[in-house]
Amino acid sequence: MHLGLGRWILQAEMEFKMQRWIRKIGLWVIVTLGGHYLWPISEKLGEGAVVEWVNHWIAESVGIKSPSQDQLVDFVISWGVPGLAAVVFLCAVYAGRWFERKTAASATVQAASRPSILADFAEHIPDLRVADNPAIRALFEGAEGDKLLPLLEAEKITAWGRKGLEEPPPTKIPGTIWAGHYLFFLPHRGEGTKNQTFIRPNGRYDTVYYDVYLNESQIERAWPGKIKAIKRSLQERKELLAQARNFVTRTVRKNPDYGHFQKRLESDQIFFKLRPHLNEDFLKALTGGRVLVVPPRSDSQLPGIAWAFIREIDRLEKEWRLQ
Numbered sequence: 512m513h514l515g516l517g518r519w520i521l522q523a524e525m526e527f528k529m530q531r532w533i534r535k536i537g538l539w540v541i542v543t544l545g546g547h548y549l550w551p552i553s554e555k556l557g558e559g560a561v562v563e564w565v566n567h568w569i570a571e572s573v574g575i576k577s578p579s580q581d582q583l584v585d586f587v588i589s590w591g592v593p594g595l596a597a598v599v600f601l602c603a604v605y606a607g608r609w610f611e612r613k614t615a616a617s618a619t620v621q622a623a624s625r626p627s628i629l630a631d632f633a634e635h636i637p638d639l640r641v642a643d644n645p646a647i648r649a650l651f652e653g654a655e656g657d658k659l660l661p662l663l664e665a666e667k668i669t670a671w672g673r674k675g676l677e678e679p680p681p682t683k684i685p686g687t688i689w690a691g692h693y694l695f696f697l698p699h700r701g702e703g704t705k706n707q708t709f710i711r712p713n714g715r716y717d718t719v720y721y722d723v724y725l726n727e728s729q730i731e732r733a734w735p736g737k738i739k740a741i742k743r744s745l746q747e748r749k750e751l752l753a754q755a756r757n758f759v760t761r762t763v764r765k766n767p768d769y770g771h772f773q774k775r776l777e778s779d780q781i782f783f784k785l786r787p788h789l790n791e792d793f794l795k796a797l798t799g800g801r802v803l804v805v806p807p808r809s810d811s812q813l814p815g816i817a818w819a820f821i822r823e824i825d826r827l828e829k830e831w832r833l834q
Contacts, residue, residue, distance in 0.1 A: 637671035637681045637724030639738075642696065642706040643832055646741055647725065650734070651694045658733070664689045668729045672710060672720030681724050684710065692719060705830055749833045755781050755824050759817050769814040773797060776820065785827070793823050 641647050650659045662668040664686045671681035688710065695709045710720040731738040762775050776782050777797065786794070796819060813821075 634726055634728045635669070636726060639725040639727050639730060640832070641694070641723045641725060642708045643830070644741055646737065646744070647730070648694075648696055648708070650730075660689050662733065668733060669726055671724040673722045674720055678722070681722065684720055684723075688719065694723065699830065745831065745833065748827075748831050751781070751784055752824050752828055752833065755785060756821070759821055759824075763813060763817055767812070767814060769816060772814045772817045776816070785823075788827055789823055790826075793819055 639647060641651075649655060659668065663670055663684075666686040670684040670689075672684050673679055673681055692710050692712050695711050697707050697709065699705050699707075707721060708723040709718045710723060711718055727738050758776075758779060758781050759772075762772050766772075797816060
């Protein structure tokens with residue numbers, strides 16, 4: 512019974528139960544110490560009646576009858592030792608938790624105070640490709656352009672671009688460029704191409720820089736919440752492409768017929784969401800009715816139009832930089 516009670520105390524998980532039993536154990540320890548040590552002393556001093564009254568009052572507060580001296584000695588052996596062990600164990604548990612919190616708080620403070628190399632250089636990294644983000648391209652137009660272009664000209668916001676062939680590393684675009692140049696966007700045109708941006712002199716078509724980049728930290732500071740919205744949009748695109756792949760697998764597994772897949776895709780909401788981003792050749796094959804797509808032998812088990820749709824999904828994944 513005593514071992515069972517001790518096990519229950521050690522396994523208690525709820526804080527209010529622990530605190531309740533700590534109070535009870537504390538009273539039991541007072542009772543046992545009072546009975547075992549104060550009784551002999553009080554007898555020598557002639558104050559046994561006072562100590563007996565104190566023991567009686569404490570014992571009644573715990574809910575047990577007033578113990579005799581022999582009963583108190585038995586009580587010490589049976590309850591006092593397990594009670595003290597439980598108190599010591601619980602104190603150790605609380606001390607461990609306090610030390611863990613203290614250590615974690617100290618580590619957090621040290622990490623926050625330690626300078627980060629990435630933070631020092633965060634605003635000097637071209638990490639926002641303009642061609643891949645319609646929301647960023649829109650900053651170059653209208654009222655937003657009236658805000659962005661002066662910041663670029665004053666070099667409060669930095670832009671980078673490539674010069675030359677074979678895609679050399681982006682270099683910083685001088686602020687003076689923006690006074691007499693404009694940003695031109697060219698969307699992808701079929702397989703093997705990608706969205707691209709160019710900086711051209713006003714009224715001319717020759718290119719000074721291409722593949723323009725901005726910096727996320729600078730844009731976020733000038734347009735709070737803009738980068739979060741872009742990242743949320745990218746996550747939505749990632750989920751949309753995952754749904755498109757699942758659509759292909761589910762539809763082909765149910766019926767691998769070319770016409771069945773074509774009909775199901777044309778009526779599915781995934782197609783309407785992806786349609787503005789799909790190649791014209793694929794749209795003609797899907798809706799024209801005169802073009803029949805034949806997959807290569809390695810994918811001969813797929814309907815041709817399903818194989819072409821998967822290729823479009825792969826292309827969009829690369830173009831949107833979701834890989």
